[in-house]
């Protein structure tokens with residue numbers, strides 16, 4: 007699996023765990039509009055992913071995250087840095 | 090220009106449909122540290138942060154009046170540009186002595202103390218590690234600076250340890266930021282475990298004792314004193330607006346080149362300094378806090394009284410007894426209704442809504458004061474129990490025991 011696929015897989019299972027995988031998840035899925043993750047839940051969701059992938063996402067990178075694709079991008083960059 | 094506030098405005102409209110605007114309460118008069126007049130009616134104040142009840146302390150009032158007569162109403166400028174008054178320096182020394190620190194620096198508010206300290210201490214290439222439930226002033230201070238910011242799970246030393254491990258081979262200083270008592274739920278930081286993590290990682294530690302100064306510790310120096318780890322706390326931040334009953338903030342520490350912070354912290358340099366009246370009343374309030382340790386005992390008893398009363402009435406309470414007692418609400422509507430009905434019953438509390446609350450969940454937040462009498466607390470418990478019962482938050486049988 008590529009880094010991206012791996013990260014997307016982690017995202018979907020984390021969403022499942024939260025009971026938030028309410029719609030099919032694609033790169034275009036919006037965290038706020040499609041998954042109803044408001045700013046607070048989105049931050050907590052990202053925190054959960056940080057633990058799963060054993061990485062750190064600095065807060066200044068979070069503001070740009072709107073879609074699953076953005077999230078995959080940020081996470082992939084952090085994973086390759088960590089590895 | 091204001092279009093992007095549309096969502097906020099409709100949120101606010103929703104909040105006010107059920108009754109008053111909880112964010113626009115305007116008291117007709119303040120009668121004492123525990124009572125006010127609102128819409129012509131006497132209300133009991135159960136949401137003030139006036140922990141020691143010092144806002145009406147006669148000595149504090151007299152000092153403030155005398156300072157105004159002698160030095161005027163304001164300083165009309167910042168200490169960097171317009172000079173330090175004798176009182177500023179004396180207050181800094183007095184505060185440092187109280188806290189057992191070499192130096193203290195006074196800011197115009199507690200908000201600015203965090204803004205100035207965090208943005209100046211952690212520079213480009215450094216790392217700030219913030220507890221996820223940190224106060225807005227801590228987040229804003231982090232945003233104003235150039236350090237890389239990570240938040241760790243609330244009160245979770247293992248998550249902090251994990252993050253510091255991932256940052257271990259990155260250059261730059263690491264500064265951990267915690268609060269003594271967290272303002273929304275009233276829970277304290279597991280400070281001894283956090284200190285262990287800090288030591289392992291060779292990081293720095295800042296503790297914001299905003300809600301714990303004058304409240305925790307044998308002398309009222311805060312959570313670090315209570316936990317016996319003051320030597321491991323590098324920076325103490327706090328405010329004069331809660332237990333000391335006025336306004337202002339500070340940062341205290343033992344490092345010697347601290348004066349450089351005065352010309353690096355923008356929130357110190359580019360704002361007017363505290364007026365003589367406030368400086369004098371805070372000085373006097375520190376004296377009172379030191380001379381009357383019994384205020385702290387009364388405060389603790391009052392917190393326990395309210396906590397136990399609400400638990401007996403059948404409420405589920407978040408944290409251990411502390412001067413802050415918060416009731417988690419099932420949803421916004423219930424929270425707003427509860428807050429309104431309590432006010433109708435003559436009890437003023439704080440309505441706390443997301444995102445300012447942990448997990449964005451609505452809370453009915455209360456804080457006790459040493460100035461509250463046991464009878465006032467009983468009155469509050471009875472009103473809360475009846476309201477909780479009416480809204481179906483507690484079983485009627487349980488509530489009946491209390492009322």
Ligand SMILES: Cc1ncc(COP(=O)(O)O)c(C=O)c1O
Pocket residue numbers: 198199200201203224226268272297299300328329330331336337338
């Ligand atoms: C943890 C914490 N830090 C700082 C502040 C800001 O203090 P002030 O209101 O005195 O500016 C507050 C309270 O408002 C707080 O709860």
